[in-house]
Amino acid sequence: MEPQRKRWKGSPCDTDSWIAYPVLSDEQSQDVELIEAFAAPILNKKETSRLVRELNGLYPLNELPHLKRVRACKKEGSPHPLEVLVCLTSDSPDVKVASINTLLPSDRVRCDGLGEPFVVKVPARLPLTRPQFELASKHWPTSFHEDKHVTVALRGELFNPAQKAAMQMYMMAALNAAKAGKDMGMEAVGAVIVNPVMERIIAVGHDCRGEHPLHHAVMVCIDLVAQSQGGGCYSFDRYPACQILSPASDTPHCKPDTEASSQPYICTGYDLYVTREPCVMCAMALVHSRVSRVFYGMASADGALGTKFKIHSQRDLNHRFEVYRGILSKHCDDLNIA
Secondary structure, X not given: OHHHHOOOOOOOOOHHHOOOEEOOOHHHXXXXXXEEEEEEEEOOHHHHHHHHHHHXXXXXXXXXXXXXXXXXXXXXXXXXXXXXXXXXXXXXXXXXXXXXHHHOOOOOOOHHHEOOOEEEEEEOOOOOOHHHHHHHHOOOOEOOOOOHHHHHHHOOOOOOHHHHHHHHHHHHHHHHHHHHHXXXXXXXXXXXXXXXXXXXXXXXXXXXXXXXXOOOHHHHHHHHHHHHOOOOOOXXXXXXXXXXXXXXXXOOOOOOOOOHHHOOOOOOOOEEEEEEOOOHHHHHHHHHHOOOEEEEEXXXXXXXXXXXXXXXXOOOOXXXXXXXXXXXXXXXXXXXXX
């Protein structure tokens, strides 16, 4: 556990100086897309059920199941408390001047319960996060199945003070490793892999590309974890800061009498802390090694977990993991200042 005891020689910091923000998928982080639709006031509230039934039969809006068919009227002083979606404007492309009679055939919908139609903008997709939902709801009511975990994370409140203290300690270990690598002429990137259940660092590594072009800090850490489980391909003996700090037999995944085959698959259930956002190669290695969460300090122009790509959220991959950015970001950024 020695890297945890070393003191960071840079400027002091506290856990209130940084926030861990989630790096969400494009679907979760994109702006709300709006499309145009025709709506109309309901003249008689008692006709609402019939109108909804008949409109659903004529214009079912099957591709927009998240939209509520009826909303409360937002206009102050309106004599009509309810408004109903009639159809999308794309459903009636030949209508030159919209009116109830031109939009609704008399033999399909009895129009005497509707006022004159008007154009509204409605959300084209189901909102996946509370910010998307709040913005979408300003235009038209939608369904929303909230993921409380994501909502709290977006507010920067997912981790309590004790958790943030531990996270800071782990990133400090990565910063110290990065400094050690920099002192040896490597790029200033450090990483640690942590068993969050045991609250124990498994391996510490830094950039070692002076010896091998593929030895990014993340790749070094993954290989060290593999070595702790009886595998691994490389030796990092000439880099004192690259260490295995906890053998596989000390993990909660296997008992002393179990066979090697029962050990976790490389990084299953583990967290990675790295000073710089991983590249595509490292991100794919993290997918393959089944890491649970990744925390990085600073973004990278070629970063694959938020900047250039979001590999951790690709649906066609057989493993996905959570990613958080911003842990001690200033300290991580300061590493690259000569």
